[in-house]
Amino acid sequence: MKHGRDAQPLSRIEWVPRDDLHANGYNPNHVAKPELELLKTSILEDGWTQPIVARPDGEIVDGFHRWTVSADSRIYAMTAGFVPVVRLVPPATGDQMLSTIRHNRARGEHGVLPMAAIVRRLRDEEGLTVEQVMQRCGMEKEEVTRLYERGGMTERGTANKTDFSKGWAPTR
Known part of the structure:
Protein backbone atom coordinates (compact mmCIF):
# COMPACT_ATOMS: atom_id res chain seq x y z
CA MET A 1 0.00 0.00 0.00
CA ALA A 106 -13.63 -1.00 -11.54
CA ARG A 107 -15.37 1.37 -13.95
CA GLY A 108 -18.83 -0.10 -13.35
CA GLU A 109 -21.84 0.33 -15.57
CA HIS A 110 -24.72 2.75 -15.97
CA GLY A 111 -28.13 1.94 -14.53
CA VAL A 112 -31.12 2.52 -16.83
CA LEU A 113 -33.26 4.57 -14.44
CA PRO A 114 -30.47 6.97 -13.39
CA MET A 115 -29.54 7.45 -17.07
CA ALA A 116 -33.21 8.08 -17.90
CA ALA A 117 -33.36 10.75 -15.19
CA ILE A 118 -30.23 12.40 -16.61
CA VAL A 119 -31.58 12.42 -20.16
CA ARG A 120 -34.88 13.89 -18.94
CA ARG A 121 -33.01 16.60 -17.02
CA LEU A 122 -30.74 17.42 -19.96
CA ARG A 123 -33.80 17.89 -22.17
CA ASP A 124 -36.25 19.51 -19.75
CA GLU A 125 -34.07 21.53 -17.41
CA GLU A 126 -30.85 22.12 -19.33
CA GLY A 127 -32.60 22.74 -22.66
CA LEU A 128 -30.57 20.36 -24.83
CA THR A 129 -32.10 19.12 -28.07
CA VAL A 130 -32.41 15.44 -28.86
CA GLU A 131 -29.58 15.89 -31.38
CA GLN A 132 -27.33 17.50 -28.77
CA VAL A 133 -27.94 14.67 -26.31
CA MET A 134 -27.29 12.15 -29.09
CA GLN A 135 -24.01 13.74 -30.13
CA ARG A 136 -22.65 14.60 -26.71
CA CYS A 137 -23.62 11.32 -25.03
CA GLY A 138 -22.89 9.04 -27.98
CA MET A 139 -26.47 7.78 -28.22
CA GLU A 140 -28.80 6.85 -31.05
CA LYS A 141 -32.07 8.76 -31.37
CA GLU A 142 -34.09 5.75 -30.25
CA GLU A 143 -32.03 5.45 -27.07
CA VAL A 144 -32.51 9.13 -26.21
CA THR A 145 -36.25 8.83 -26.86
CA ARG A 146 -36.66 5.67 -24.79
CA LEU A 147 -34.62 7.04 -21.90
CA TYR A 148 -36.49 10.34 -22.00
CA GLU A 149 -39.86 8.61 -21.96
CA ARG A 150 -38.81 6.34 -19.11
CA GLY A 151 -37.30 9.22 -17.12
CA GLY A 152 -40.66 10.47 -15.89
CA MET A 153 -42.27 7.07 -15.61
CA THR A 154 -42.55 7.04 -11.83
CA GLU A 155 -44.32 10.43 -11.80
CA ARG A 156 -46.61 9.86 -14.79
CA GLY A 157 -50.20 9.08 -13.95
CA THR A 158 -49.82 9.87 -10.27
CA ALA A 159 -50.70 13.57 -10.35
CA ASN A 160 -53.63 14.33 -8.03
CA LYS A 161 -53.86 10.68 -6.97
CA THR A 162 -54.18 10.08 -3.27
CA ASP A 163 -56.16 6.86 -3.19
CA PHE A 164 -54.87 3.77 -4.93
CA SER A 165 -56.63 0.53 -5.69
CA LYS A 166 -56.36 -2.25 -3.12
CA GLY A 167 -55.21 -4.42 -6.01
CA TRP A 168 -51.85 -2.76 -5.66
CA ALA A 169 -51.52 -3.50 -1.95
CA PRO A 170 -48.97 -6.22 -1.23
CA THR A 171 -50.25 -9.28 0.59
CA ARG A 172 -48.42 -11.97 2.47
Missing part, protein backbone atom coordinates in the same frame (compact mmCIF):
# COMPACT_ATOMS: atom_id res chain seq x y z
CA LYS A 2 1.32 3.42 -0.97
CA HIS A 3 0.89 6.04 1.77
CA GLY A 4 0.94 9.80 1.28
CA ARG A 5 0.19 11.97 -1.74
CA ASP A 6 3.77 11.95 -3.00
CA ALA A 7 3.76 8.14 -3.07
CA GLN A 8 0.77 8.06 -5.42
CA PRO A 9 1.50 7.48 -9.12
CA LEU A 10 -0.90 10.31 -9.96
CA SER A 11 1.58 12.74 -8.39
CA ARG A 12 3.97 11.93 -11.24
CA ILE A 13 1.92 12.57 -14.38
CA GLU A 14 4.14 13.21 -17.36
CA TRP A 15 3.39 14.23 -20.94
CA VAL A 16 5.02 11.85 -23.41
CA PRO A 17 4.80 11.44 -27.18
CA ARG A 18 1.97 9.00 -27.92
CA ASP A 19 4.32 7.08 -30.22
CA ASP A 20 6.51 6.18 -27.21
CA LEU A 21 3.70 3.95 -25.93
CA HIS A 22 2.55 0.54 -27.16
CA ALA A 23 -0.25 -1.92 -26.45
CA ASN A 24 0.15 -4.93 -24.21
CA GLY A 25 -0.58 -8.34 -25.68
CA TYR A 26 -3.30 -9.48 -23.29
CA ASN A 27 -5.90 -6.73 -22.72
CA PRO A 28 -9.33 -8.44 -22.58
CA ASN A 29 -11.23 -5.15 -22.84
CA HIS A 30 -12.97 -4.22 -26.09
CA VAL A 31 -14.72 -0.95 -26.84
CA ALA A 32 -17.23 -0.78 -29.70
CA LYS A 33 -16.90 1.90 -32.36
CA PRO A 34 -19.74 4.11 -31.00
CA GLU A 35 -18.05 4.20 -27.58
CA LEU A 36 -14.69 5.01 -29.20
CA GLU A 37 -16.37 7.95 -30.92
CA LEU A 38 -17.81 8.99 -27.56
CA LEU A 39 -14.33 8.78 -26.03
CA LYS A 40 -13.07 11.10 -28.76
CA THR A 41 -15.91 13.53 -28.03
CA SER A 42 -15.11 13.35 -24.33
CA ILE A 43 -11.46 14.29 -24.86
CA LEU A 44 -12.30 16.95 -27.42
CA GLU A 45 -14.93 18.60 -25.18
CA ASP A 46 -13.48 18.01 -21.71
CA GLY A 47 -9.77 17.65 -22.46
CA TRP A 48 -7.58 14.95 -20.99
CA THR A 49 -9.12 14.05 -17.63
CA GLN A 50 -7.47 10.67 -17.11
CA PRO A 51 -3.90 9.68 -17.78
CA ILE A 52 -2.80 6.54 -19.53
CA VAL A 53 -1.16 4.05 -17.16
CA ALA A 54 2.03 2.54 -18.57
CA ARG A 55 5.14 0.65 -17.54
CA PRO A 56 8.47 2.47 -17.71
CA ASP A 57 9.13 0.82 -21.11
CA GLY A 58 5.91 2.35 -22.53
CA GLU A 59 3.75 -0.78 -22.46
CA ILE A 60 0.19 0.27 -21.66
CA VAL A 61 -1.35 -1.16 -18.49
CA ASP A 62 -4.59 0.86 -18.71
CA GLY A 63 -5.82 3.43 -21.19
CA PHE A 64 -5.32 1.57 -24.46
CA HIS A 65 -8.47 3.12 -25.91
CA ARG A 66 -7.50 6.64 -24.80
CA TRP A 67 -4.14 6.02 -26.48
CA THR A 68 -5.88 4.68 -29.60
CA VAL A 69 -8.11 7.73 -30.05
CA SER A 70 -5.17 10.06 -29.37
CA ALA A 71 -4.12 9.33 -32.97
CA ASP A 72 -7.19 11.25 -34.19
CA SER A 73 -5.81 14.40 -35.82
CA ARG A 74 -7.99 16.71 -33.71
CA ILE A 75 -6.93 15.11 -30.42
CA TYR A 76 -3.32 14.85 -31.57
CA ALA A 77 -3.31 18.59 -32.36
CA MET A 78 -4.59 19.50 -28.88
CA THR A 79 -1.26 18.56 -27.26
CA ALA A 80 1.08 18.21 -30.26
CA GLY A 81 0.90 14.43 -30.05
CA PHE A 82 1.68 14.18 -26.34
CA VAL A 83 -0.50 12.16 -23.94
CA PRO A 84 -0.65 12.20 -20.13
CA VAL A 85 0.98 9.14 -18.57
CA VAL A 86 1.36 7.72 -15.10
CA ARG A 87 4.07 5.08 -14.78
CA LEU A 88 3.57 1.88 -12.80
CA VAL A 89 6.33 -0.53 -11.95
CA PRO A 90 4.53 -3.81 -11.33
CA PRO A 91 6.82 -6.42 -9.78
CA ALA A 92 5.87 -9.12 -12.32
CA THR A 93 3.85 -9.61 -15.49
CA GLY A 94 1.08 -11.25 -13.47
CA ASP A 95 0.81 -8.13 -11.28
CA GLN A 96 0.59 -5.98 -14.40
CA MET A 97 -2.18 -8.16 -15.82
CA LEU A 98 -4.07 -7.96 -12.52
CA SER A 99 -3.72 -4.19 -12.59
CA THR A 100 -5.19 -4.07 -16.11
CA ILE A 101 -8.16 -6.18 -15.04
CA ARG A 102 -8.76 -4.05 -11.93
CA HIS A 103 -8.68 -0.83 -13.96
CA ASN A 104 -11.12 -2.25 -16.53
CA ARG A 105 -13.58 -3.81 -14.10
